Every structure is written in C-alpha cells, then in structure tokens.
Amino acid sequence: NAGVTQTPKFRILKIGQSMTLQCTQDMNHNYMYWYRQDPGMGLKLIYYSVGAGITDKGEVPNGYNVSRSTTEDFPLRLELAAPSQTSVYFCASSYVGVDTEAFFGQGTRLTVV
C-alpha cells in the first residue's frame, strides 16, 4: 500500500517556466489537498478537492491551478514560475470527516531561480 505518492521529490525551475507536480493516492480517499511550507512557517492550503471533478481554492491559490479527473490523482500546475513559489509542496488525502487522519506525501522541494 503506497499511500500518497508525490513526484518529483526535488526540482529546480527557472523563472517563467511551468511544471506540474504529480500526486496520486491508492486509498480511495475522496478528499485531497495541496499545501506549501515556507521556512519557519506552517503548511498553508493552496487548493483542495472533495471528489473527482470538484476543486476549490485554499488560502494561497495565486499562481497555481489544479484538476481532479480521477479519485486517485490531483496534480498541481505552476504557470510562469516565480521566486516566491520556492517552497516545499505537500499533497495529502483523507476520507471525509473532521476526525479522520490526513495522509501526506513526502513533499516536493521546488526552487525557482
């Protein structure tokens, strides 16, 4: 059981380039999330999805896009990368419910230069 898998683990991007961070889970969770973690800060919510075909903005959505065509996959797209998007990105998933455990991927460290 792989849980939540993120790729790549590391990436260096030039300003203005685009890329997609991949996230897939094999636990049949309806809910999926993207967070970013800046140094000395907690995780901040970028986007979330409550099921296939349904996505919504979180606290810091600017500069990002998401899609959810299947239950398993929730890719995060960066268009026109900027240095402010240098961060560690985490994908997470869970069942519905306030008490359920959220499972996290191992994170992607992205540097924009």
Add this chain to the structure above:
Amino acid sequence: AQTVTQSQPEMSVQEAETVTLSCTYDTSESDYYLFWYKQPPSRQMILVIRQEAYKQQNATENRFSVNFQKAAKSFSLKISDSQLGDAAMYFCAYRSPFSGYALNFGKGTSLLVTP
C-alpha cells in the same frame, strides 16, 4: 477564519525528561478536531495525537498526551521520557468542516533533544 498559534519557535529537552509544547487556537465553531503532527528531517508528516472538541478527557498515546482546555482554546502537547528520536518540528493543527476538512496549521515548534 480559524487561527492556530504556536508561541514557542524552539524548545529543548534532555533525554528522559518531560517537555510541553504550547498551542492556542481561535474559532467560533463547535465541531472540530485538534491534531499534533511531527515532522522529522525526512520531511514526512506523522500524526502524533488527535483530540475531539466534544471530549473532555485528554487524549493519550503512549508517551504523548495533551492538555485540552476548551474554554481557553488551548491544546498543549506533553512528551514524557523524551527520546533522541523525538527531535523534530511539531505542528499543531485544527480541522473542521470548513474548506473541505482541510487542516489549518500553526507555525511549528522545533524540538531539540539533548543526551
């Protein structure tokens, strides 16, 4: 919006001693859960303990326990018999039906364990 505050950027504890990490939160909701997550240098987010807002009894998981004061909106984590492997960032998090049950995190406390 809910806010989670961890006022201790860094804490230090000696092996076998006890340490308490503080967390306060602000909410007007009645249905929520509180969590503590551990993040070692590997970056992996690991659930340590969770507490339901409706339960007065404090949660306990082996050497980890919480002191949940609902009226004061306080949720501290106590680590007993500290071990070198406890060294990590610890994040307090709040979860409610708002924003698709997304976790709302504090800034974290870095725990150093000395021999």
